[in-house]
Amino acid sequence: MLAFISFIGFTLFVAGFAYYKTHNAHLTNSAEGYFLGGRSLTGVYIGGSMLLMNLSTEHLVGLNGLSFRTGFIVMAWEVMAAMTIVLFAIFFLPRYLKLGISTIPEFLERRFDKQTLTITSFLFLGMYVISLLPIVLYTGAIALESLFQVSTVFNVDKTTALWLVVWGVGGMGAIYAVFGGIKAIAIADTINGVGLITGGLMVTFFALSYVGDGDVWQGLVDVYNTNPGKFNSIGDKDSLVPFSTLFTGLIVSNMFFWCTNQSIVQKALGAKNLAEGQKGVLLCAFFKLMIPSIIILPGIIAFHIFQGQIDNPDHAYPNLVQLVLPEVLVGFFAAVVVGAVFSTFSGGLNSSVTLFTVNIFKKSLKPDATEAQIVAVGKYLGLGLALTAMIVAPLVANAPDGLFYLIQQLQGIFNSPILSVVLVGLLTKRVPAIAAKLGLLFGMSAYILFNFVIQVDIHFFHLVGLLFVVNVVFMLTVGYFYPQEAYVEVYTEQVDIQPWSMVKPVSLLIALGSVSMYIYLAQNVPSWVMGGYNIFAIASLAYVFWSIARELMKSPRVARRAQDNA
The missing domain is CATH 1.20.1730.10 (Sodium/glucose cotransporter)
Incomplete structure (x- = not known):
């Protein structure tokens, strides 16, 4: 109850x-x-x-x-x-x-x-x-x-x-x-x-x-x-x-x-x-x-x-x-x-x-x-x-x-097919639409064929990675020989796109945490690898703390206090 x-x-x-x-x-x-x-x-x-x-x-x-x-x-x-x-x-x-x-x-x-x-x-x-x-x-x-x-x-x-x-x-x-x-x-x-x-x-x-x-x-x-x-x-x-x-x-x-x-x-x-x-x-x-x-x-x-x-x-x-x-x-x-x-x-x-x-x-x-x-x-x-x-x-x-x-x-x-098309679309300007459509259809059908029908002796994640590379290379090749008119991005101004001032140090801290979980839980890691990584981790943390301190000094309250003390 x-x-x-x-x-x-x-x-x-x-x-x-x-x-x-x-x-x-x-x-x-x-x-x-x-x-x-x-x-x-x-x-x-x-x-x-x-x-x-x-x-x-x-x-x-x-x-x-x-x-x-x-x-x-x-x-x-x-x-x-x-x-x-x-x-x-x-x-x-x-x-x-x-x-x-x-x-x-x-x-x-x-x-x-x-x-x-x-x-x-x-x-x-x-x-x-x-x-x-x-x-x-x-x-x-x-x-x-x-x-x-x-x-x-x-x-x-x-x-x-x-x-x-x-x-x-x-x-x-x-x-x-x-x-x-x-x-x-x-x-x-x-x-x-x-x-x-x-x-x-x-x-x-x-x-x-x-x-x-x-x-x-x-x-x-x-x-x-x-x-x-x-x-x-x-x-x-x-x-x-x-x-x-x-x-x-x-x-x-x-x-x-x-x-x-x-x-x-x-x-x-x-x-x-x-x-x-x-x-x-x-x-x-x-x-x-x-x-x-x-x-x-x-x-x-x-x-x-x-x-x-x-x-x-x-x-x-x-x-x-x-x-x-x-x-x-x-x-x-x-x-x-x-x-x-x-x-x-x-x-x-x-x-x-x-x-x-x-x-x-x-x-x-x-x-x-x-x-x-x-x-x-x-x-x-x-x-x-x-x-x-x-x-x-x-x-x-x-x-x-x-x-x-x-x-x-x-x-x-x-x-694999969706990511490859989005990434090529963001990073290039001249890959044509026909390449994107063929990439989507090929990536989907090839994965179904090799993983579920033929059942090739390869881990499905390796197959996903391989098909992703093939898709990207195919689209870039088509774009090289049959380029379309360059695509122009238009800023719609619907929202403010000024980035967060702490995005880079916080991103570094997260990446450091991710890699650290692998390093410190892995068994039989060579001592020189651990030593090198520890130095890298300390340097990264120093940058993060410096960025936080710098940002705090920019806050209006801290600035006013510093001005009053002066």
């Missing part, structure tokens, strides 16, 4: 607060208000929304399931993410805001042509419907079934219980997305993000305390000493995610997700100015460095506690939560899990709706559509996509290498 009360209480609080902050009609009746929050989002909301759009039950359940199997090597997705988020803040976001775009395909239309926009929009829609929305719902259902024993409460089998949870959570998530718009999602995401990090850290704390008989540090020592191989950040050649993939397809996958994926980028496109956007993006990057303690370490602790004896690794984290959390906190954490599902599910729906209404309905099907008609079509489409995802969700059960791994494999269909 305590668990249920805390669950309902936190859920109602989030919904009520989001409604209170977004009840102004213009935020949901105009296209810009509905899809971009009226370009009024501040750094805290952007960072929280980006984090929770990414961090959901496919991480809590899926990535902890992978770490249960393979250990800390799977932190590659999170640690490399922080590096690519920095790249987004410094390189991609200023250009997007300067152009005043609402979607990534909209940029591709300006840079290439309308057909490129249409192809990319359908690729994004396919990615959300195939590889994101159903799996998020299913992993959320697994977690809630384990936490609340839905099958026992309703006296049904577990399969039926999973269907019930999928439809319940999916229906509520659709309400958030369809009737609230992106600002409601961003505000709810921020609250749920705080709850998710707090709840996730509590699970880790209580799990280590359980292992150490009340002593958290001793619990960590026991887990490490018993399973030292699980903590190796490098892994071995037989790892599910070999270390070498960091330099091929894994970095491509991360760059696509954090720099060009509509559902993530859309949060930052709603920034009131570039400085707030960069603050929010880098805040998200800081949190990503904390995330391994929430979505990787618990999987290893579960391996230690259950001695590896769990039939399905995707059930490791829900079982751990049920074992170590007090009853009142189980309800709170279940509410946070539901919030995480809402975030990713509703964010994916909102992005899908934006892509269709802005890039297909408005541009090709009904160019004279009014603002009200665009929003109405978006709401109907959102409901349709939500129903489709809820029907498909339970069909993804029993993925052979885990649900998170399945997501990454499926997204390989889309990430």
